[in-house]
Amino acid sequence: MQRNGVDKRKGRTKKSVRSGVVARKKTTDFLEIGELLIHAKKASGRAPSTINTYHSRMYVIRKYVEFTGAKLDITKLSTEDFQDFIVYMLEDHVKFEKHAYKKYKEQTVGLSPRSANDVLKFCRQVYDYAIEYELVQHSPLDRLDSIKYTEKKIEVMSPDEVRKFFASLDQKSYSGFRDFVISTFLLDSMCRINETLHLKVQDFDFKQNYVRIDAQYAKTRKSRIVPFQKRTGKMIQELIAENDDFNTDYVFLANYGERMETNHFRNQLRRYAKRAGMKRHFYPHLFRHTGATWYLEADGDIRRLQIILGHADLRMTERYTHLTGRSIAESHEKHSPMNQIIGNLNKPRKM
Numbered sequence: 204m205q206r207n208g209v210d211k212r213k214g215r216t217k218k219s220v221r222s223g224v225v226a227r228k229k230t231t232d233f234l235e236i237g238e239l240l241i242h243a244k245k246a247s248g249r250a251p252s253t254i255n256t257y258h259s260r261m262y263v264i265r266k267y268v269e270f271t272g273a274k275l276d277i278t279k280l281s282t283e284d285f286q287d288f289i290v291y292m293l294e295d296h297v298k299f300e301k302h303a304y305k306k307y308k309e310q311t312v313g314l315s316p317r318s319a320n321d322v323l324k325f326c327r328q329v330y331d332y333a334i335e336y337e338l339v340q341h342s343p344l345d346r347l348d349s350i351k352y353t354e355k356k357i358e359v360m361s362p363d364e365v366r367k368f369f370a371s372l373d374q375k376s377y378s379g380f381r382d383f384v385i386s387t388f389l390l391d392s393m394c395r396i397n398e399t400l401h402l403k404v405q406d407f408d409f410k411q412n413y414v415r416i417d418a419q420y421a422k423t424r425k426s427r428i429v430p431f432q433k434r435t436g437k438m439i440q441e442l443i444a445e446n447d448d449f450n451t452d453y454v455f456l457a458n459y460g461e462r463m464e465t466n467h468f469r470n471q472l473r474r475y476a477k478r479a480g481m482k483r484h485f486y487p488h489l490f491r492h493t494g495a496t497w498y499l500e501a502d503g504d505i506r507r508l509q510i511i512l513g514h515a516d517l518r519m520t521e522r523y524t525h526l527t528g529r530s531i532a533e534s535h536e537k538h539s540p541m542n543q544i545i546g547n548l549n550k551p552r553k554m
Contacts, residue, residue: 231338233275234268234327237261242331251426252397256273263314267291277333282343285326289350292319314350357522359493364481365390371479375444378458382471384438384496385463389490391435393498393512395422396487403452404443405407409436417512425511439460495523502534 230236241257266273267288292314314322323344330342360368369386373379389399395414401420408414412433418426431439439454449460457463469487477486491512498508508519 231276231278233277233280234261234264236277236333236338236412237264238330240329243332245408248424250419252420252422257325260322263292263296263322264288264326266296270295275479277330278339280343282346285323285344289319289323292322308509314367316350317355320349320352323347335361357496358483358489358494359496360489367474367479367481371475378471380445381442381455381463381477382468384442385439386472386490387435388431389487390494392429392431393491393494394429395491396465396468398422400401400453400455400468401464402454404454405452406452407436407439411438421513423513423515425513425515427510428512463516487505492523496522499523 220537237330238261241261243252244257264275270291271287273284274462293316294308294313296312298311298314316321325344327344330344332337333339334342338542369441372383372386374383378444385399388394389396392399392414394414396419398416401417402414406415406417412435413428416427416429418424421427443454446456446460451460451462455460455463455468457467465487472485476483495508495512498511499505505520505524506517508523509517512520514520
């Protein structure tokens with residue numbers, strides 16, 4: 204590189220360490236490392252809904268810092284520090300605090316144990332990331348158990364409640380008919396609301412009555428085929444015809460032609476439930492819970508249901524086996540071993 208005593212490299216920048224590694228080494232702040240983790244998850248192709256979930260868990264941690272003034276140096280945090288954080292989540296954290304669209308009564312104090320465990324799970328992921336990049340050697344969360352709690356029974360609607368709800372929708376208006384179709388599809392197909400609102404016309408096969416759920420919007424990141432009834436398909440086709448005024452491939456639209464958002468539909472449901480005089484909390488996933496439960500109560504096959512729901516683990520589907528006492532009794536009456544001999548025992552006596 205030298206010629207006639209002159210070093211031509213003089214004044215030029217020399218690079219021996221990767222920029223990304225330097226950036227990671229610069230911080231031991233838990234919040235900053237959490238953001239680096241989320242950035243890495245984005246780069247790996249995680250679904251937008253998953254990234255939003257990570258941000259919501261980061262929000263809880265940020266509110267804890269605001270509440271306590273704590274400095275979260277990842278190299279100094281102890282198991283006891285995380286025990287304090289758990290107490291904050293369960294007793295002091297205000298859900299939806301100062302949220303522009305949440306009513307005061309919805310801004311309740313304290314996370315559920317399940318939600319708090321979800322935040323702790325994210326914290327463990329932050330430590331796994333920090334260990335991978337040699338920012339720390341171990342995690343204080345290794346010595347901390349998850350919060351124990353009793354799993355809530357899955358909520359389902361009764362047939363009368365469903366009829367009452369559908370009767371509250373005005374199908375003469377575009378929005379009323381659209382919401383009737385969405386609700387019918389959610390109950391029939393048992394799809395998630397995010398999967399449903401991203402559906403396009405080309406995703407449907409109305410000859411064979413099924414829809415393809417794109418992996419991009421599926422919670423498990425795997426595409427799947429979901430069947431629906433012929434009459435549900437006819438309603439969807441009618442809605443698609445209504446959408447001809449808009450230049451879009453999406454099926455479920457807001458009144459001005461843009462794709463309908465989840466919160467928009469959630470607010471619509473609450474409005475309809477209130478109009479119908481229903482006291483229960485009404486939300487999109489209630490259709491999925493109800494449909495899955497009714498499917499099993501009608502002697503549907505649990506493994507087929509697993510495929511329809513898109514569950515990677517059968518144990519997730521088994522949560523819907525919380526059948527009513529009446530349905531259990533009816534099933535036993537039909538399948539009891541006594542049926543093998545009941546004919547002989549119940550023969551009328553000769554007079």
